[in-house]
Amino acid sequence: MRLSFSTVILTALVFFGLTASAVPPGTDDEISARLAPHGNLSRVVATAMPSEALVKAPLSGEEVYGQYCSVCHANGVGGAPLFADTDAWAPRAAKGMEVLMASTLNGIGAMPAKGTCMSCSDDELAGAVTYILDAAR
Numbered sequence: 001m002r003l004s005f006s007t008v009i010l011t012a013l014v015f016f017g018l019t020a021s022a023v024p025p026g027t028d029d030e031i032s033a034r035l036a037p038h039g040n041l042s043r044v045v046a047t048a049m050p051s052e053a054l055v056k057a058p059l060s061g062e063e064v065y066g067q068y069c070s071v072c073h074a075n076g077v078g079g080a081p082l083f084a085d086t087d088a089w090a091p092r093a094a095k096g097m098e099v100l101m102a103s104t105l106n107g108i109g110a111m112p113a114k115g116t117c118m119s120c121s122d123d124e125l126a127g128a129v130t131y132i133l134d135a136a137r
């Protein structure tokens with residue numbers, strides 16, 4: 001029997017193509033098994049590099065006030081009610097914590113959102129509001 005030239009070439013290409021791309025069975029499983037003693041890779045990375053937010057200790061109300069809020073509230077900038085000014089704060093305090101927190105988070109009048117502490121958590125801002133209200137009792 002005589003094979004045509006093209007049939008030989010085609011057969012050779014198919015044969016080598018298959019063997020070259022074939023992956024030995026079980027390879028993925030073997031890699032997984034070798035890595036298993038070291039644990040899940042994403043879990044190792046998460047443990048080794050905790051985000052800054054998880055490591056950073058929260059600021060106290062006094063610290064947030066001193067670093068961010070006092071810029072305006074210590075001097076009345078833009079009409080900000082003065083720190084420890086009982087008369088200025090009484091009508092504000094009467095609004096209740098929920099309303100004051102909404103003002104603090106969203107901003108009110110000349111006061112920008114979060115009182116300029118964009119990195120502050122809601123809890124840190126609530127601590128600062130409580131600190132301000134306590135000083136104005």
Ligand code: HEC
Pocket residue numbers: 064065068069070071072073077078079080081092095099100101103104108109110111112114115116117125128129132
């Ligand atoms: C850029 C100046 C500025 C900074 C910084 C600032 N405030 Fe104010 N704040 C104001 C002004 C002005 C008002 C009065 C706004 C008004 O009633 O029109 C105000 C009002 C408030 C009120 C009363 C809101 C209400 O509903 O009556 C709270 C509470 C308050 N500030 C908390 C904070 C806290 C907490 C910080 C710091 C995280 C802060 N502020 C930082 C300017 C500032």
